Amino acid sequence: MTAPDVxxxxxxxxxxxxxxxxxxxxxxxxxxxxxxQLGGRATAFVDRASGELVDNGQHVLFGCYRETLAFLARxxxxxxxxxxxxxxxPYLDARGRRSELRCPPxxxxxxxxxxxxxWDAMPWRERLSVLRLAGPLKRARRDLERAxxxxxxxxxxxxxEWLREHGQGPKLRAWLWEPLAIAALNQPPETASAAAxxxxxxxxxxxxxGAAALVLPTRPLHLMYAEPARAFIExxxxxxxxxxxxxxxxxxxxxxxxxxxxxxxxxGRVICAVPWFGLQAMFPEGAPGDMADIVQAAGAxxxxxxxxxxxxxxxxxxxxxxxxxxxxAMQWVFDKRLAFGSEASHLSLVASGAxxxxxxxxxxxxxxxxxxxxxxxxxxxxxxxxxxxxxxEKRATFSLAPGGPPRPGVRTPVKGLYLAGxxxxxxxxxxxxxxxxxxxxxxKAVMENR
Numbered sequence: 001m002t003a004p005d006v007x008x009x010x011x012x013x014x015x016x017x018x019x020x021x022x023x024x025x026x027x028x029x030x031x032x033x034x035x036x037q038l039g040g041r042a043t044a045f046v047d048r049a050s051g052e053l054v055d056n057g058q059h060v061l062f063g064c065y066r067e068t069l070a071f072l073a074r075x076x077x078x079x080x081x082x083x084x085x086x087x088x089x090p091y092l093d094a095r096g097r098r099s100e101l102r103c104p105p106x107x108x109x110x111x112x113x114x115x116x117x118x119w120d121a122m123p124w125r126e127r128l129s130v131l132r133l134a135g136p137l138k139r140a141r142r143d144l145e146r147a148x149x150x151x152x153x154x155x156x157x158x159x160x161e162w163l164r165e166h167g168q169g170p171k172l173r174a175w176l177w178e179p180l181a182i183a184a185l186n187q188p189p190e191t192a193s194a195a196a197x198x199x200x201x202x203x204x205x206x207x208x209x210g211a212a213a214l215v216l217p218t219r220p221l222h223l224m225y226a227e228p229a230r231a232f233i234e235x236x237x238x239x240x241x242x243x244x245x246x247x248x249x250x251x252x253x254x255x256x257x258x259x260x261x262x263x264x265x266x267x268g269r270v271i272c273a274v275p276w277f278g279l280q281a282m283f284p285e286g287a288p289g290d291m292a293d294i295v296q297a298a299g300a301x302x303x304x305x306x307x308x309x310x311x312x313x314x315x316x317x318x319x320x321x322x323x324x325x326x327x328x329a330m331q332w333v334f335d336k337r338l339a340f341g342s343e344a345s346h347l348s349l350v351a352s353g354a355x356x357x358x359x360x361x362x363x364x365x366x367x368x369x370x371x372x373x374x375x376x377x378x379x380x381x382x383x384x385x386x387x388x389x390x391x392x393e394k395r396a397t398f399s400l401a402p403g404g405p406p407r408p409g410v411r412t413p414v415k416g417l418y419l420a421g422x423x424x425x426x427x428x429x430x431x432x433x434x435x436x437x438x439x440x441x442x443x444k445a446v447m448e449n450r
Contacts (some may be wrong), residue, residue: 004030004239006446007258007265009282010247010273012040013432014420016229017071017439018271018446023236024074025447030267031233032260034245036220039229041275041301042432044220049387050312050345053220057308057393058334058350060183064203064211065433067440068407077097077228082321082339084213085113091121091175091324093377101176109137109205112212116172126169133166142203149427150202152194159185162194175326177431182331185429186304186352186397193400196429203428216321218339248272248282253289255416268450271442273420276301277395292412297406301423302399307354308391309369312346317379325349328372329357347373352396364391397430399425410442416449418442 008019011033022029059111061068063083072078087103099121104112106182116122116130120348140150152162159181163173178189184200217224229368230240232426246258248270257266274284276298280287286296309330318335325331332350337345349369351357357365366388372378398404420442421435425450428434 002028004028004265004267006030006269006271007032007246007267008271008273009248009258009422010040010229010244010421011038011226011240012273012421013042013068013071013244013435013440014422014424014439015040015227015271015273016075016226016233017067017436018273018420019238019439020071020075020229020232020442021440021443022446023233023238026236027447029233029266031230031237031238031240032244032246032258033240033242036243036308038226038240041223041393043222047310047389050134052346052388053223053340053347054310054391055217055221055308055336055390057306057396058332058348059217059221059432061206061215061217061432062204062211063213063215064206065436067436068433069215070231071436071440072225075228075232077224077225080217080219080228081215081223082218083215083262086209087115087214089214089324090320090322091326093121093262094327094375096376096378103209103408106209108207108209109134109141111209112205116176118365121171121175122172129167129169129172131360134169136166136198137201137205139392140198141206141212141262142269144199144206150195152198156196157194158402159189159192159194159197162197163189164229171348175324179324179326179331180382180440182352184431185400186306187400188355191399191401192353193293195402196400198225199427200429206449213418216334216339218341220340225430234306247284248408250283250288254415257349268416269418269446271418271420271439271446272415273439273442275395275421276398276423277303278348288399288414290415294408294412294419297408298423300402300405302404303395304399306356306396307351307357308393309349309351309365310346310389310391311349311370311373312388313380314384314386316345317373317377317383318347319379323376325372325376326374330369330372333373333376349373358392358394362388365390400429410438410445418445 005027103115279298321338420438422430424438
């Protein structure tokens with residue numbers, strides 16, 4: 001490869017979305033990934049016992065992830081996801097009784113209000129309480145459309161405080177709002193910022209009724225998007241190198257390129273698409289000038305964990321792609337066979353915001369997940385659990401507690417250096433969509449300054 005026009009460090013959603021947009025413009029881009037496999041915190045690995053590809057955590061998209069869906073379409077991976085026609089979420093209560101929240105074909109957010117009013121799992125008083133959110137949701141949508149931001153009043157409220165402020169009943173909170181908040185923010189509602197949650201709701205229940213629909217991957221994560229992105233970039237003269245641990249090379253307060261295992265790669269434009277906890281290591285001799293403040297703030301960001309338990313049974317125990325498990329430690333269970341086909345035979349149970357569970361040993365987590373599956377799924381009560389594995393993503397996302405360190409923009413005080421990642425100031429929580437939005441922002445900033 002000839003000298004690159006742009007170097008992207010990091011091959012997760014942020015780095016690959018940035019690199020693919022740059023490659024599409026005709027520039028030569030080099031992507032460097034430290035790990036042996038592409039995908040960053042959204043990838044898969046081979047399970048040694050079964051030989052199956054196992055995601056390092058269940059990732060779910062929504063119809064409102066417009067930048068992500070555009071990225072998948074760009075690299076030819078839009079066929080690697082399955083999208084609901086409208087939001088439909090099945091639940092199993094403590095006795096295994098099934099109910100479903102299903103949005104009818106009505107304008108948004110009327111479709112959500114109608115879905116809750118028709119939800120027979122909820123007491124009537126709590127169904128009616130959802131009407132109290134119609135006004136706040138409309139205001140949030142209006143703020144988002146006009147200013148690209150939403151605010152809550154008074155500022156500094158947590159999700160729990162905001163829901164109580166608007167009269168949401170305990171069961172509706174426990175079954176709908178809090179699981180949605182935990183899934184989107186990866187943080188308990190008692191500590192997560194209400195402003196971040198309302199921003200999510202404004203996107204999901206905006207003018208498009210399909211924005212709230214779930215979009216599930218139908219391939220292991222690195223095959224779903226990372227490898228198609230690699231092929232797209234390389235077909236346009238770019239290069240993607242895994243196993244390439246890079247550090248930034250500076251000339252004063254100007255980017256000079258990167259160093260990989262002692263070899264210098266000169267380049268005047270670099271997008272650093274590493275997580276918040278990896279930024280400091282990119283500056284082996286310390287960040288210069290005002291960049292040091294950004295690095296210090298990134299290092300002060302707290303991390304939030306996700307725990308995923310994978311269970312293999314001797315037979316199929318589910319007939320749905322996923323089910324919500326309200327009131328349990330594991331909030332959702334996904335049948336990977338229905339997502340990936342017959343080559344996958346395991347269930348994935350997910351606990352977001354898992355600050356207490358992440359400290360439990362693997363045997364205890366597997367036993368707890370298996371007990372909750374048997375409690376919820378009649379098909380599992382007579383099945384034999386063959387084995388289980390536990391994946392602890394201790395730094396899955398950054399904390400969204402009010403008063404946290406400021407999130408930086410894509411432009412930095414170092415000339416020619418740009419940042420990307422779900423933790424960049426996109427106005428979104430640490431989601432795939434935030435990562436892709438930041439990648440596209442960084443790519444556009446680079447191309448403006450070519």
